[in-house]
Amino acid sequence: MSGSDVKTVVTGLGVAAPNGCGKDAYWAATRKGVSGIGHVTRFDAARYPARLAGEIDDFVAEEHLPGRLLPQTDRMTRIALAGADWALADAGVDPRELPEYGMGVITASSSGGFEFGQRELQALWSKGSRYVSAYQSFAWFYAVNSGQISIRNGMRGPSGVVVSDQAGGLDAIAQARRQIRKGTRLLMSGAVDASICPWGWVAQMTSGRLSTSEDPERAYLPFDPAARGHVPGEGGALLVLEDLRSARARRVDTVYGEIAGYASTIDPRPDSGRPPGLTRAIELALADAGSAPQDIDVVFADAAALPGLDRAEAAAISQVFGPRAVPVAAPKTQTGRLYSGAAPLDVAAAFLAMRDGVIPPAIGVTPDPAYGLDLVIGEERAANIRSALVIARGHGGFNSALVARAV
Incomplete structure (x- = not known):
């Protein structure tokens, strides 16, 4: 194999x-x-x-x-x-x-x-x-x-x-x-x-x-x-x-799911005139997983909470999936951004969401309709989840995307 x-x-x-x-x-x-x-x-x-x-x-x-x-x-x-x-x-x-x-x-x-x-x-x-x-x-x-x-x-x-x-x-x-x-x-x-x-x-x-x-x-x-x-x-x-x-x-009791796809990109210099690399990272991660956009049941957002970065992330999600076409989760509003620990925590949340059939809420947020996102807010949402996309961005232009999938 x-x-x-x-x-x-x-x-x-x-x-x-x-x-x-x-x-x-x-x-x-x-x-x-x-x-x-x-x-x-x-x-x-x-x-x-x-x-x-x-x-x-x-x-x-x-x-x-x-x-x-x-x-x-x-x-x-x-x-x-x-x-x-x-x-x-x-x-x-x-x-x-x-x-x-x-x-x-x-x-x-x-x-x-x-x-x-x-x-x-x-x-x-x-x-x-x-x-x-x-x-x-x-x-x-x-x-x-x-x-x-x-x-x-x-x-x-x-x-x-x-x-x-x-x-x-x-x-x-x-x-x-x-x-x-x-x-x-x-x-x-x-x-x-x-x-x-x-x-x-x-x-x-x-x-x-x-x-x-x-x-x-x-x-x-x-x-x-x-x-x-x-x-x-x-x-x-x-x-x-x-x-x-x-x-x-070894007859393991629980398999949460598969790390099915992944990709990373680096943003160009701000003055280069080239677009950010997040959309490409998402597309490559989906391709690595052999998944189409419609196969993704929820996106766990990076959720930077700065207008320019939020706008760029919302644009990437909408470009790949379509406006308001996929539920978006931001449970880190409950914890703060944990830096390198944040995305693995989102991956864990994605697998638990698959197990229990729910999308966890963002709290305190009143989404701006201009972003065109279906952000899950206030309370959890029931959903049949088989695949999730987790997005993470690092200071300095790092973009990473991971597809988690049930097995």
């Missing part, structure tokens, strides 16, 4: 989000439209223009990880390690029972371990180099989640990290699919980001894309006339990917 004939399926989901930790808690909250956005509590944000975030307030690392790991890990990595454990348990996988070189880890990261790095830099400035932890050498690094998950679970097969901002989560899943097609038995993939600390906050503000609203219910409003930027969040999702034949051979 050639690599392109291999079906890469998702058998486990590990979710950590501001509106729920764990797959079931997240999905129950998301279906009901429960927001996890509020005022920043992880540091004093009073002096900053942006003061709202999607924080995870029900994660206690000591309850999930051994004490020896805590001094050497950033909050981002602690959440990722717990999410990996949850994904493996959901898939019914005990890594000790599989060949160590037959399992790999490919994650994405947007910021690395900013909170850990800030703490150690403060120690350097205020006390001197002798007070800087040796773990700083890797705890801040973009690849640290892949490395720590690999070490904890004995996964010594193909591994790596992808850095392409918000698009990175889809890019990592696609890279994992490539390794499955090359013969690796199991891949852990997806992303978790968490950089709600002063250093991380200032870095995020440099994009000029953060909402400065003080109202959590009206701060993050994609496709709304009042849109004025996004609310940052922390968390994401990790997925267990397998060859369908391998999953069936």
Whole structure:
């Protein structure tokens, strides 16, 4: 069987989000439209223009990880390690029972371990180099989640990290699919980001894309006339990917669905006169999946909440599918944008939507009719979903699109 004939399926989901930790808690909250956005509590944000975030307030690392790991890990990595454990348990996988070189880890990261790095830099400035932890050498690094998950679970097969901002989560899943097609038995993939600390906050503000609203219910409003930027969040999702034949051979209880198609493009320079690359990314992802536009039952939008970016995304969706021709979901209005973790969380939501026959709502949004989108708002919508398209865009012109399909 050639690599392109291999079906890469998702058998486990590990979710950590501001509106729920764990797959079931997240999905129950998301279906009901429960927001996890509020005022920043992880540091004093009073002096900053942006003061709202999607924080995870029900994660206690000591309850999930051994004490020896805590001094050497950033909050981002602690959440990722717990999410990996949850994904493996959901898939019914005990890594000790599989060949160590037959399992790999490919994650994405947007910021690395900013909170850990800030703490150690403060120690350097205020006390001197002798007070800087040796773990700083890797705890801040973009690849640290892949490395720590690999070490904890004995996964010594193909591994790596992808850095392409918000698009990175889809890019990592696609890279994992490539390794499955090359013969690796199991891949852990997806992303978790968490950089709600002063250093991380200032870095995020440099994009000029953060909402400065003080109202959590009206701060993050994609496709709304009042849109004025996004609310940052922390968390994401990790997925267990397998060859369908391998999953069936071990008699897996649940196959959520298939990673059926993927593509990525880069936008041209703003002054080039050429169109953005998002439409092309969507078309290529559909072609990779062997799907026509009418085969897609829901689109999970990138939902940037800036008029120019919203307009470009709405135009791409309408160009491919037709105006108001496909339901559009934006559940990240409940969590904030989780950077590299956002798109894997949307992929998880897409598979759960297929399972339960519902499209989760965007909350707080009054869509602008000019965008021509059928945005699902207010409450969930019943739907027969067999295929979903997930869109993600990263700062700097990254565009990625992924087709998730039932099997």
